[in-house]
Amino acid sequence: MLEVSPRKKVYDVCIIGSGAGGGTAAKVLTEGGLSVVMLEAGPRLHPEKDFKEHVWPYQLAHRGADIGGKMRGQIGDEFMAPNGYWEIEGEPYTNAPGSNFQWFRSRIEGGRTNHWGRIALRFGEGDFRARSLDGMGDDWPITYEEIAPYYDKVESFIGVFGSKENVPNSPDGIFMPPPKPRCTETIVKKACDKLHITCIPSRMAILTKPLNGRPACHWCAQCGRGCMTASNFSSSQVMIPPAFATGRMTMIANAMAREIVLGKNGKVEAVSYIDKKTRNEDRVYARAVVVAASACESARLLLNSRTKGFENGLANSSGAVGRYLTDSVGSSLSGHFPQLEHVPAHNHDGAGGMHMYMPWWLFGKKNDFLRGYHIEFGGGKHMPGVSNFDGVCAEHEGYGVALKQKCRSTYGTSIGFAGRGEMIPNENSYCELDPKVVDRWGVPVLRFHWQWGENELKMARHMQQTFREIIEAAGGTVTGGTRHSETGDIAEGGSIIHELGTIRMGNDPRKSVLNANCQAHDVKNLFVADAAPFVTNPDKNPTLTIMALAWRTSENLLDLAKKGEL
Amino acid sequence: MSEDLLSRRKVLKGLSMGLAADVVLRSIPLEAAAYAHEVIDTEKSTQATGYLPKFFTGNQWNLLKALCEAILPADADCGGAVVAGAPEFIDLLTSENPEWQRKLGGGLLWLDGICKDRFDNSFTDCTAAQQKEILDLIAFRKNAEIDPILVPGVAFFALLRNLTADGFFTSKIGIAYLGYQGNEFLLEFPGCPPVPGL
Structure with a gap:
């Protein structure tokens, strides 16, 4: 049994993870008057030192390709904000035979919000009652109307640009003015108009006006590198600092949570963690625990918190922890657009990412698959980088002045399209503890099982067909398709980095882990505040909803604290 | 040069530390960020030019x-x-x-x-x-x-x-x-210039 020193510090809340969910919870809880200790598995972030915004490739010896060229052609090169990767040394995960799930993890203050795409889309009214609409999956225990006020709060606080459009099931939000379209977007918009595909200003967590002391975007297109002026949203620069400003926030960095400790009274009372610097195990005490380590990492922590009464993992009497794992359906195709060769040289950078996008334009229509997808696209003359000319070199071949000129004439003439669609949970896609493997901290690792359903494969085929139609309608020619030779049109599971659903909410404790307030059915002072509670994974990137839900969960937690019910 | 850089770096460090301590938002104002990039630029351009091959010799x-x-x-x-x-x-x-x-x-x-x-x-x-x-x-x-x-x-x-x-x-x-143009601080993004036929 736990030996408790009479002088031990007990915080009101321990938050595990500092990303979109953990950061939001820290801000709301500390501003609500509670003391918070946050465990972060990576180091603190120092933007002024860690970010490479505005650095030219020739200012780095490796030109962005990193040691031995290992980041060449990868998402996230040397310029990216500190962000982790698909593999973390000493912290493996495994796949069951026949599965190839990809898991992107960040071990740094702010987590994946330091480099994320800043795409900030509200889920729609229909997304919360998907089963009622088409009979598949499940409904959420909350409605759009219940979460909408929290979308308002998040957007007002973080700053999101966009436009009021009234697109069915893609709700408008509280928006700053959107930026002007680039030439690539002008071309695609015209083609979409011809094809009756909705193409509207994108919705991104990037400031086009100053907000709370953060200056507006200065249009360098380098959001992924991290923004020195905090003109885009990251948890580390926008959520964590106000939490510290309350004087009630403590962060323990390099702390790998190992186990949530259950007290004799059936409530959690502490979190055990490995101090990565000393390799010692330590423990923090709190009256409530908010798990926000990212969907799969949070599931892993619950599964590893095995105790009497919870032999299959903490709060897991339903057996649902790790189940219902989904990622977005991803597919991509790019085209060459000769008209871009004749555009006079100009600054094409803009914000980091797309200024326009295509929300799902066939909602409520009869299609040969359920649910829908949105389309992201981008191209044109961005800052040249390593591997950018592999395509033209392979196509043109040869050498000499002719090759040099060909590289110049084709530079910036390509536009890539990427679909992001909804996956319906299936019983063959889940994560569990690998019984044989532990990581360098001695913690059992996750083993993934993955299988796309027929609906997802049909959707990916539809994406490919649509991309082709748009490229051709815009006067382009198709150049490169999805690079996923193993899986055909559809990207590998996990590779879109929208994995979620592993600790889901629900009204039925036999089929869900959390109630409608993201509070564990089994353990009343245990909450989850990342994307693990999501019941569906609609065609909208999850981050904005992570924050809205975490905000709501935190306000409910504050209420309970005020009533003395923790 | 190095002394000059050092003092500028100190200024910058002081500036960012002050920000971290006092301000709710951990960000650097636009001018300071521009200054930071200038310091990095100067530093990079003063690196030694003589290169000794590490793998391909002779x-x-x-x-x-x-x-x-x-x-x-x-x-x-x-x-x-x-x-x-x-x-x-x-x-x-x-x-x-x-x-x-x-x-x-x-x-x-x-x-x-x-x-x-x-x-x-x-x-x-x-x-x-x-x-x-x-x-x-x-x-x-x-x-x-x-x-x-x-x-x-x-x-x-x-x-x-x-x-x-x-x-x-x-x-x-x-x-x-x-002919890449960009990597700059703009107050406004002008969008696509008028191009016939686009």
Whole structure:
């Protein structure tokens, strides 16, 4: 049994993870008057030192390709904000035979919000009652109307640009003015108009006006590198600092949570963690625990918190922890657009990412698959980088002045399209503890099982067909398709980095882990505040909803604290 | 210079630490960020210019430079791959990458070998016409289909071509040659300029 020193510090809340969910919870809880200790598995972030915004490739010896060229052609090169990767040394995960799930993890203050795409889309009214609409999956225990006020709060606080459009099931939000379209977007918009595909200003967590002391975007297109002026949203620069400003926030960095400790009274009372610097195990005490380590990492922590009464993992009497794992359906195709060769040289950078996008334009229509997808696209003359000319070199071949000129004439003439669609949970896609493997901290690792359903494969085929139609309608020619030779049109599971659903909410404790307030059915002072509670994974990137839900969960937690019910 | 940099760095450090301590939002104002980038720029531009090859030494270093320059040569518009620092970039990465050591190091030896077989000289000692003859063979995939002996040479040249393009088009002159405009602080983004037919 736990030996408790009479002088031990007990915080009101321990938050595990500092990303979109953990950061939001820290801000709301500390501003609500509670003391918070946050465990972060990576180091603190120092933007002024860690970010490479505005650095030219020739200012780095490796030109962005990193040691031995290992980041060449990868998402996230040397310029990216500190962000982790698909593999973390000493912290493996495994796949069951026949599965190839990809898991992107960040071990740094702010987590994946330091480099994320800043795409900030509200889920729609229909997304919360998907089963009622088409009979598949499940409904959420909350409605759009219940979460909408929290979308308002998040957007007002973080700053999101966009436009009021009234697109069915893609709700408008509280928006700053959107930026002007680039030439690539002008071309695609015209083609979409011809094809009756909705193409509207994108919705991104990037400031086009100053907000709370953060200056507006200065249009360098380098959001992924991290923004020195905090003109885009990251948890580390926008959520964590106000939490510290309350004087009630403590962060323990390099702390790998190992186990949530259950007290004799059936409530959690502490979190055990490995101090990565000393390799010692330590423990923090709190009256409530908010798990926000990212969907799969949070599931892993619950599964590893095995105790009497919870032999299959903490709060897991339903057996649902790790189940219902989904990622977005991803597919991509790019085209060459000769008209871009004749555009006079100009600054094409803009914000980091797309200024326009295509929300799902066939909602409520009869299609040969359920649910829908949105389309992201981008191209044109961005800052040249390593591997950018592999395509033209392979196509043109040869050498000499002719090759040099060909590289110049084709530079910036390509536009890539990427679909992001909804996956319906299936019983063959889940994560569990690998019984044989532990990581360098001695913690059992996750083993993934993955299988796309027929609906997802049909959707990916539809994406490919649509991309082709748009490229051709815009006067382009198709150049490169999805690079996923193993899986055909559809990207590998996990590779879109929208994995979620592993600790889901629900009204039925036999089929869900959390109630409608993201509070564990089994353990009343245990909450989850990342994307693990999501019941569906609609065609909208999850981050904005992570924050809205975490905000709501935190306000409910504050209420309970005020009533003395923790 | 270094003293000047040091004091500026101190200013910057003080500025950012003050911000972290006092301000709710951990961000640097626009002017300070611009200043920070200027400091980084100055620092980078004062780095030593003399380069000692780490992997490709002696003849291999000269051969690498000759091939880089052949792939993306100087022309009327600007300098070529050597001025752009492509060989240094390739050497650095190769020194850290065993696979490329085999492919590129082996590829250079293969090239000298075939030149000795056919012209009784290493590549750099061949006449310009002989060099062109052999490059015209290994620069195209279809030649390897006709003559399988060329397969390793074609694969080697394709990798070297990609890396030379990396080195050239990420250099100052390469970026200027492409006409990229950006990486700036703008107060407003003007969008697509009027282009007929777009």
